Amino acid sequence: MQKIEAIIQPSKLDAVKDALVEAGISGITIFEARGHGRQKGHTEFYRGREYAVDLLPKVKLELVVSDEMKDKAIEAIISVARTGRIGDGKIFVSRIDEAIRIRNDERGEIAL
């Protein structure tokens, strides 16, 4: 099993969700997050005073999938979240040792 964590633009959330459902992914958890990468945010003006806003609103989504679904899921996210501009976000992938369904104690991929 693989965990896919993707940090994306908030405006892309709906499109990414739809793409993942289409790719056959059933479970997803999302977080409203703030952060910055290499771009280091932007500046805003209030009554002439300049403020650096370095933590921008982002959406982080987490999904755990079977090994064979991993590439499909990543492809689905990239296909809609990419604009080609700075700030599109990142995807991190890691291995998951165990999954447990709380309701009935099912273990492994069947619990996903």
Next chain:
Amino acid sequence: MTAGMALAQAPASSQADRIAALEKTAGENAATIAKAQSAGDNAWMLTSAALVLMMSGPGLALFYGGLVRKKNILGTMMQTFAMMAVITVLWAFVTYSLAFGTGNAFIGGLHNVFLRGVGLAPDPAYAPTIPLQTYMVYQLMFAIITPALITGAFAERMKFSAMLVFMMLWAILVYSPMAHMVWGVGGLLNAAAVGTGGLAGRFPCLDFAGGTVVHVTSGVSALVTALYLGKRLGFPQKAFMPHSVVLSFIGACLLWVGWFGFNAGSALAASGLATSAFVATHFGAAAAAIGWSAAEWLRNGKPSALGAISGAVAGLVAITPASGFVTPMSALWIGLLAGIFCFFMVVIVKNVFGYDDSLDAFGVHGAGGTLGAILTGFFATWVVNPIFGAGKATGFFEGNHAQVFNQLMGVLIAWTISIVGTLIILFVVDKLIGLRVNEDDERAGLDLSQHGEEGYDWEGG
């Protein structure tokens, strides 16, 4: 007409009776007309009074509330709301009398303390067609919003208790004498009191709705307070971004609407002059919103929502003294100049000097009020308001060059009384109970440290 024809045909013997009957009818008609006018005027003035109160809460409370950080939203709104309660009671006790009671050229007397003698009969010295109580409560709304404007300068760092004492003393020592000098019977600056003897109307300063009385006094006192209190912790390095321009936007729009009561109501009657002031007010605000936005667009590359609403408020401030004296076209000029000038004061001058006038009470009200009061001396015309007599030159452009000097005297006195009065009050209150919250309380925010609650309780409900 019928009565007139009857009179012509009447035999000589009964003419006296008929004349008596006619006089009686004419008298009744005059009374009916006066009653109708009084009803119309009173309806408008009560509406205006309510509109001006709406400028404080919710208008100003939202405008200022949105500009602070979210831990200070309730503390900021409470400062304005407290004025609605405290200044009202003080007004009933003593400040109405000090401002509008009969006194000398500088301050009213104590004849009307506890509102003695302030009944439903009109006082011809102020407004001959409305109950004196209407006039009293209308003026009260001005006395409420004026100190509330100052709160923008010391936002996010003043103790609630100190704020209350400061404001009560300020209402007595600064607002009351200034209101008396400009609007009170026999006031030194009262343009309507020219020629009534003594110092009354010695320097006739045209101030229709409070450019000097409200905006210069509050704005200058705001600057003094900001300098005395010092900057907020971390200013200006840390971010002090407005937590919700949306709230400020709603507040500014409420201010704009309420301002019709403020300026058009200052005609003290539902008259043509009220219409003229209404129109000038609206035009001034619109032109100033454009002026500020254009300046900002040129300088920063983008016209911001906060800039547009700040410009509108600056225009409303500047047109306030002029509103009952100028034509719509002059109002456009005054508004445009005010929008650009206040942008310059807030964006450039404040940053050069580095004082922490947190919400720009000075940059908008002090600067805009001063500019508006002076420009009134240039643009005033007898065609709109023959205050010195029909056909008599009123403003500079009409040939009354001395009016600019009179306006400057009004401004000078307003600046002086504000600086001296505010400094004395700040010193006294500081020594008595201390002005500023301690550092921990300032970090925690006024909501929690002064009021024990939070504006945004995300976990609750």
